[in-house]
Amino acid sequence: MEFLDYLRGIDNVIKSKNDCKSLYYCGFSKKDTSSEFDEIRFYFKTFGVDESIHYDEEISSYLEKNVEIKEDRTFQLVRELIQTRKAGLRCLGLEFDDSFVTRVKYYLCQIPGGDEIKELLHKLKEVNEYTSQAERILSVWDQISNLRCDMIQLSSGYKNENANINLYLCARERYKQKYYALEEGAVLRDIGGVFFLVNIHEKHYYDLKHLLSVNETGQVIIRYLQDNKICTLDGIVSHLRSKIINYTPELYPIIYEDCKAFIENLYHNNYLKEVN
Numbered sequence: 001m002e003f004l005d006y007l008r009g010i011d012n013v014i015k016s017k018n019d020c021k022s023l024y025y026c027g028f029s030k031k032d033t034s035s036e037f038d039e040i041r042f043y044f045k046t047f048g049v050d051e052s053i054h055y056d057e058e059i060s061s062y063l064e065k066n067v068e069i070k071e072d073r074t075f076q077l078v079r080e081l082i083q084t085r086k087a088g089l090r091c092l093g094l095e096f097d098d099s100f101v102t103r104v105k106y107y108l109c110q111i112p113g114g115d116e117i118k119e120l121l122h123k124l125k126e127v128n129e130y131t132s133q134a135e136r137i138l139s140v141w142d143q144i145s146n147l148r149c150d151m152i153q154l155s156s157g158y159k160n161e162n163a164n165i166n167l168y169l170c171a172r173e174r175y176k177q178k179y180y181a182l183e184e185g186a187v188l189r190d191i192g193g194v195f196f197l198v199n200i201h202e203k204h205y206y207d208l209k210h211l212l213s214v215n216e217t218g219q220v221i222i223r224y225l226q227d228n229k230i231c232t233l234d235g236i237v238s239h240l241r242s243k244i245i246n247y248t249p250e251l252y253p254i255i256y257e258d259c260k261a262f263i264e265n266l267y268h269n270n271y272l273k274e275v276n
Contacts, residue, residue: 003102006066007094010044013058041095041105056082056089069104073129074156074163078106086115086123090151105155117149117167129156129163136250137165143253144169177232179275180263182225186271218262230275233263 046059060079063069070076081087093105110117118141125134153166187198214222217240224239225231237259241247244255266272 003066003068004042004094007042007044007092010046010059010062010092013055013062041093044092044094046089046091054088059089059092072104072156073127074106074154075104077124077127078108078154081108081115081120081123085111085113087111087120088114093153093155095155103155105153107151107153109151117152120152121165124154124165130154130165133163133165137167140250140253143257177234179230179232180225180267180272181230181275182222182266183271183273217258221259221262225272233260236263 046055060082063075064079078089082089087108088111090107090109093107095103095105108120115123118138121134121138121141124130125138127134147169149167149169151168153168154164156163220240220243221236224236228235233256237252237256240255240259241252244251263272267274
């Protein structure tokens, strides 16, 4: 708790006269699997009431006075990005886990004249602790180009173990969701151990040349459409993700593209319709 008290001292760095509260602690969260609050994260903001006024360099200097933070490789990297005006420090997180390990989370944001998040990832690729994660993210960067990333989180702990990168993404612009429903009469049929999607209202539905074979993933999607009647592509992707036991974020672009292709196939073959 001494370290938590040290971070609470950040309020002495904030010099804005318009700020009424001296304590710059702004919340905490815990894992839903934790019943005894043994995995908690505290958050501290690095700006005043006027969010356009940042105190990145002052806070960086304050943190550096703590020996444990100063020796942390991630802090050294964050300090360099701040001093060279490549990125801004949006907020800090302090995490305690059930093994009594303490980690500082650094939330970096884009600033005018600074680097794009993609450029930051290329810099991180040159840092041993972050090389593999940065490379994996960059390998799928083009597949998430329709999303905007304004903030990146870095954390490694004092012993430079468990280095971690998290991206915070949002849509570049609001888009109109498309809603889909199965055509009336579209059902799954098990024919000789192979599942087909057929339309029982069509005269040729029993003709194997006109049937659409469906693998296990396709069956999950079709049953989801049957159960929910009207669905969006995002809803289908979310449902499919929930069915994957060893899901990792790197799989998302692949799952999304596969679902999109399958939905388009159903639509073009008149098994699926768009509804308002």
